[in-house]
Amino acid sequence: MKKYINVLTGSILFKNIKEEQINEILKLGDFNIKEYDKNECIYHKEDTVKKFGILLSGKASIIKEDYWGNKNIVTNINKGDLFAEIFSILYEEPLNVSVVSTENSRILFINISNILNSNKSSEVINIFTKNILRIISKKTLILNKKIEYLSKRNLRDKILSFLSDQAQLNGNKSFYIPFDRQQMADFLATDRSALSRELSNIQKEGLIEYNKNHFILK
Known part of the structure; x- marks a missing residue:
């Protein structure tokens, strides 16, 4: 685990938690590491899970099919x-999505129920619990944003709303989005072509410039 301690200390999950305390939490959570091609x-849709994952290396996507x-x-x-942290808390509730590795990846799995239901009462468990709540709250806000994009009347409005939020998120009119073109199409629930x-039409109108996943708002 020492090899990945920098990944863990940089994660919001372990914010304000010391390295030796992280090891304590991992032991409580009956952790294991798996590799994926x-x-x-x-995780498949309809799976029930007791462990949530932390991506140690590689990339993955949550897919709705x-x-x-x-x-x-x-x-x-x-x-x-x-x-899968929410579904690991509600472990009898089946997943409504799939999780797929998009690169060769290494995943750390932790049983959150073992930690939250531990008889061991300590400050570090309280900090861990608060961090989990922050993560879930932040993800809820992101999903609400996506609902906002998809509620737009047409594709043009979806694109402009998404790019506007990305510019504000980056604090700059010039920014990179975290998607390639197919992923952006899937995210906005549209066809790639x-x-x-x-995007080409919007660029011709002079509202944006782009090259692959780099965009500039005009």
Whole structure:
């Protein structure tokens, strides 16, 4: 674990928690580490899970898939990010999404119930619990934003709303988005060719400039 301690100390989950205290929490959480190949499924839709994951290396995505196999990226998972923490708390509730590695990845799994239900009462457990609540609250706000994008009447408004928020998030009119073109299309629940066409039209109107995942708002 020492190899990945910098990833853990940099995660919001372990904010204000010392290295030796992290080891204490991991032991309580009956942790284990697994490796996944690119495009391998980490968790399937309908799985029930007792352990949430922390991405130690690589990349992954949370995918929503409908009956006909149409995929929509709910969010991307980067190094240090958590996933399935809500479902690990409500461990009898099946997942309504899948988690897929988009690169060769290494995942740390932790049983959160073991920690939250531990008889061991300590300041570090209280800090850990507060950090979990912050993470869940932040993710709820992000999902609300996505609902806002998808509620727009047309693709143009979805794109402009998304790019406006990205500029504000980065504090600059010039920024990189965390998606390639297909991922952006999946995130906005549209077709890739339609997205590319609309981006081109918006650029011709002089509202934006872009090159791959780099955008400048005019």
